[in-house]
Amino acid sequence: MSVVVSATRVVDDSRLLDLLDAGERERAHRRSDPNPFVTAHALLRRLVAEQTGADPRALSFERRCATCGTHRHGKPHIVGMRDVFVSVSYGEHLAVAAVTRLGEVGVDVEDLESADFDGFGSVTLDDAETPWLEGLVGDDLLAARALVWARKEAVLKATGHGLVVDPSQVVVSPPDQMAALVEWKAAQHPPGPTQLADVDVGARDHRAAVAVLTSRPLSVRFQPG
Numbered sequence: 550m551s552v553v554v555s556a557t558r559v560v561d562d563s564r565l566l567d568l569l570d571a572g573e574r575e576r577a578h579r580r581s582d583p584n585p586f587v588t589a590h591a592l593l594r595r596l597v598a599e600q601t602g603a604d605p606r607a608l609s610f611e612r613r614c615a616t617c618g619t620h621r622h623g624k625p626h627i628v629g630m631r632d633v634f635v636s637v638s639y640g641e642h643l644a645v646a647a648v649t650r651l652g653e654v655g656v657d658v659e660d661l662e663s664a665d666f667d668g669f670g671s672v673t674l675d676d677a678e679t680p681w682l683e684g685l686v687g688d689d690l691l692a693a694r695a696l697v698w699a700r701k702e703a704v705l706k707a708t709g710h711g712l713v714v715d716p717s718q719v720v721v722s723p724p725d726q727m728a729a730l731v732e733w734k735a736a737q738h739p740p741g742p743t744q745l746a747d748v749d750v751g752a753r754d755h756r757a758a759v760a761v762l763t764s765r766p767l768s769v770r771f772q773p774g
């Protein structure tokens with residue numbers, strides 16, 4: 550198995566709640582719009598179940614924060630399946646999940662609209678990366694920004710740091726080239742061999758990427774949710 554990535558549009562379907570456990574349902578109901586959370590966690594459970602043969606309702610996830618060690622937030626793992634690695638990402642319209650046995654995984658999906666803000670470069674890019682976006686306008690610019698952002702965040706979700714590490718210190722390849730982690734400039738311990746790939750989630754208004762902490766070549770299998 551390599552890395553399997555699945556994506557689906559966010560739906561309003563109360564039947565999906567049956568797949569979630571009590572903790573997830575409680576977290577969903579704390580949100581003003583529970584649908585992205587519910588869609589994403591149902592997708593993740595279905596994907597893991599399909600890849601492992603487990604009952605999607607019987608899966609138990611725990612989170613652990615790489616920074617403070619709490620289990621109240623942080624990177625998800627499956628209880629009792631130490632060799633299966635997962636990640637999930639969602640926004641208002643789209644949810645994405647990834648599962649692999651190769652190593653720690655991070656998946657990220659970005660809406661083009663979310664990359665539409667002044668100061669994107671100073672928040673996100675290393676000096677070496679800023680020329681890449683010069684000359685791009687409109688949706689081409691937003692798509693390039695969203696892709697670079699998704700690549701960086703996928704790496705930071707695979708390592709478990711999240712945005713505790715400044716994304717400008719995670720240098721990735723230019724958006725018109727094959728995805729790769731080029732340099733880790735952060736003070737935090739570098740992750741070691743990291744494979745990065747873009748994922749075509751079949752949505753013109755989103756860009757996604759997946760990272761796996763492994764030296765083995767990455768093959769990404771996409772399946773619609």
Ligand SMILES: CC(C)(COP(=O)(O)OP(=O)(O)OC[C@H]1O[C@@H](n2cnc3c(N)ncnc32)[C@H](O)[C@@H]1OP(=O)(O)O)[C@@H](O)C(=O)NCCC(=O)NCCS
Nearest residue numbers: 616617623624625637638639657705706709710711712713
């Ligand atoms: C990881 C992070 C970048 C994701 O943010 P986002 O773009 O808003 O959200 P996404 O939809 O892409 O991903 C959300 C999922 O990422 C996962 N996640 C959360 N923290 C994570 C981390 N540190 N590493 C990997 N995955 C993480 C969770 O599964 C989360 O879903 P859930 O909250 O529904 O369980 C952001 O939550 C973050 O930076 N977290 C770390 C913050 C932190 O550690 N602060 C220090 C606290 S002591």
